[in-house]
Each structure stands twice: as C-alpha cells, then as structure tokens.
Amino acid sequence: MNTFKYTPENEVKFQEYVSRYPKIDSCMLPALWLVQEQEGWLSPESMIYVADKLGKTPIQVYEVATFYTMFNLKPIGKYHIELCKTLSCMLCGSQEIKNYIKQTIGIEAGQTSEDGLFHLSEVECMGACGGAPMFALNGEYHEKLTIEKVDELIKECKK
Ligand code: FES
Structure with missing residues (x-):
C-alpha cells in the first residue's frame, strides 16, 4: 500500500x-x-x-x-540553500559565501549537514544578477549577501 x-x-x-x-x-x-x-x-x-x-x-x-534538477530525489535538510555560482555572483563573492558556509555549517555543495538542518546546492543564474552575490533559502531570495548577512540568516534558521 x-x-x-x-x-x-x-x-x-x-x-x-x-x-x-x-x-x-x-x-x-x-x-x-x-x-x-x-x-x-x-x-x-x-x-x-x-x-x-x-x-x-x-x-x-x-x-x-x-x-529537472530542481526536484530532490532524496531527503535534504530543512533549509535548502541554493547558492548562485554564475558569473555576476562569482565576481561579487559567491566563492567567499560558499567558503563561509563550509566553515560554519561544515557542508560542501550537494551535502546535508549532520543535524539535518541545512543542504547546500550550487545553481546557475537565478535571474537576480543585480543583487549578486545571492542565494535562495527555501525558495526565498537573499541578495547582496555579505558574510554578516549569511551569518544572521544561519542563526535565524538555527533558532
Ligand atoms: S549570476 Fe547570480 S543571479 Fe545571475
């Protein structure tokens, strides 16, 4: 059944x-x-x-x-971070954001954190190049990211 x-x-x-x-x-x-x-x-x-x-x-x-790569074929974390890796975001610091996520949450692209809270995906341009660097967090766009902004968002998710 x-x-x-x-x-x-x-x-x-x-x-x-x-x-x-x-x-x-x-x-x-x-x-x-x-x-x-x-x-x-x-x-x-x-x-x-x-x-x-x-x-x-x-x-x-x-x-x-x-x-379609947007469909998850296995369970992922409660918070799905889709970090744009395309040119504008890359030039504006997406690699630093990625490194910070790795440093603080301990995950690389394609991985879910041990506590099941976060999953990181690297994606192509999400059409928000003017707000680079950006990621979507459970589908909600966060633009002009800085390490401080990312830190705040991570803390919010952990509450
Ligand atoms: S390059 Fe990142 S949103 Fe377009």
Whole structure:
C-alpha cells in the first residue's frame, strides 16, 4: 500500500491545477511541486502516487522528476540553500559565501549537514544578477549577501 498521500490542502490545490488544463498530462510538474512542498523531496512512493493520479506509469513520472534538477530525489535538510555560482555572483563573492558556509555549517555543495538542518546546492543564474552575490533559502531570495548577512540568516534558521 502506498504510504504517500497529499494533505487535504494539497489535494484541493491539485484539483485546482487539474481544472486549469485541457489535458491532465500538463499537471505533472505542479503535481510534483506539491509533493516537494509537502515532503521536501520526491520519494518513489510519491512518484507512484502522482502517476496514479495522472493516469501515467511510474516510469513516466520518474523520467520527468529526474530531468529537472530542481526536484530532490532524496531527503535534504530543512533549509535548502541554493547558492548562485554564475558569473555576476562569482565576481561579487559567491566563492567567499560558499567558503563561509563550509566553515560554519561544515557542508560542501550537494551535502546535508549532520543535524539535518541545512543542504547546500550550487545553481546557475537565478535571474537576480543585480543583487549578486545571492542565494535562495527555501525558495526565498537573499541578495547582496555579505558574510554578516549569511551569518544572521544561519542563526535565524538555527533558532
Ligand atoms: S549570476 Fe547570480 S543571479 Fe545571475
């Protein structure tokens, strides 16, 4: 038996997405986003669940989930730091931010901290070059980062 299920709120959102599109196939990405918002990652059970809801095979859902790097295919930390590594951010100090994260949290890109609190990803340009260097923290942009700002954010997350 599948252990994954949308929360009642997410089931409502899913039905709303379904009503927006002429073909249910188009709901694959929003359906997977709902899973990731709910669980933080896409488990095999959740992909089977989405496949059932969309009338697809699990492999069809898996193909989509593995194509997009934004989907997490294993559990990650409670706070997901997506640090931009592209040119503007690199020139404005993203490497220093990365080094500071390594020094204070003890993680490299692609790693989750031992306490399960933080996960660091290095990503390509997030379209906020004017605010370089920047990262997204659980999807929220933080721009013109300094070591002091990063330190404050890390402390906030640890509270
Ligand atoms: S280069 Fe970092 S947001 Fe564009």
